[in-house]
Amino acid sequence: MLFLTTRVEHTSEQIFKIKQLRQLVEKCEDLSVGTEDTLLTKFLHYTRWDTIKAYQAIHAYYEFKMRHPTWVARHPIEHYRQLFYGAHCRYVMPQVDRNGRVLVVFKTVDGFRDYPDYLQSLVEMDDLIFESLLLLPRVQQNGITVICDLQGTTRNFLRQFSPAFMKVVNEKNGVLPFSQRIVHIIQRGFLMHVTSTLFMPFMNKEFKEKIFTHDGRHLSKLREMVGYESLPAEYGGPGTNVLDTNLIFNHLSQNAEYLEKLQTYGKI
Incomplete structure (x- = not known):
């Protein structure tokens, strides 16, 4: 399981x-x-x-x-339910990738009109997801594979990606305790290219070596690296591999007590 x-x-x-x-x-x-x-x-x-x-x-x-106290989850799990099921932008797949890593899918979905603190909420949601996955022995041992689908990027997103914001993103990447993290960026069109171009200069050399880009039209390299059986259908995997918000949110809910306890840990 x-x-x-x-x-x-x-x-x-x-x-x-x-x-x-x-x-x-x-x-x-x-x-x-x-x-x-x-x-x-x-x-x-x-x-x-x-x-x-x-x-x-x-x-x-x-x-x-x-x-950076605003870059971590600060609320009970239920606080994030509406955004998880309203935006449908964060997923985990039921099968690990071909190297035994848990496969996570992050999609850029523009929710700025519906959620006033949308970007802040995404930052907190991602913190919750990472903390919850790090509870799993297989993640501690093998790490994770993340598919970042930037094809929903809009100008609303680009306005948020200041140098200061990207600097903190890089800082957090440097302290997240994943034994391995492979990132696949899917992009198509001008805005998506701009987005990844904004991100890359702030990534450290070691992390950059674990990032692979795909143009959104030709995903054979993605299938080869991740494994056909693990991929969502929309990225060339089996038709039965449908993205389902329930998988990640149920996992968070089942571990809510401990995840909320982790929010109280810190330096004095």
Whole structure:
């Protein structure tokens, strides 16, 4: 099952490193966070089980949250229900990609007229989605693949993408504890090309190497890299692979208590 979160059997060395990291976090007076295995292992997987680097990554992650409090989810899960089902722009596929990574689809859908704080809400929704996926052992181990479909980009979006905004996007990309993140950008037409052109200069070199672009008309490269069986039908996958908002929102709802608890974690 995609959302399987049963207890993972760790090696004796991994158990030692989890305990070691827990002790470091518990002794730190600057951190007010939990020390549950799920939180610790996502940072350990991210740093290939280097305890010191994992400890530093926790600090960097919560330092970002402290400096940019509007860039993280700040409300109960139910607060976002209307936008999830009104915009239909965030999805997860029921099958992993050919490399075992959970496949996420982000679409640019112009909701600025219907939702006054639309961009802010998207930022918070994405934070929730990433936190919820990082609960999954397979995501901690293998990472995720993200399809960013920019074909719905309008001038309303372009007005929001200031250099300051893009700088923070890059900062957050640098602290998200995914062991691997592959991004496929689908674009078609002038506005979409402008959008990706705006994004790329702000991405660090390491992250840029994980970004692949597709023109929206010829998706054979996307099918080859992701795997035909995993792709949504609209990108050349099987006709039964329909994008369904219920999959991601149900996952969020089932983990609502813990996800809302995570919102209280931070640096002092």
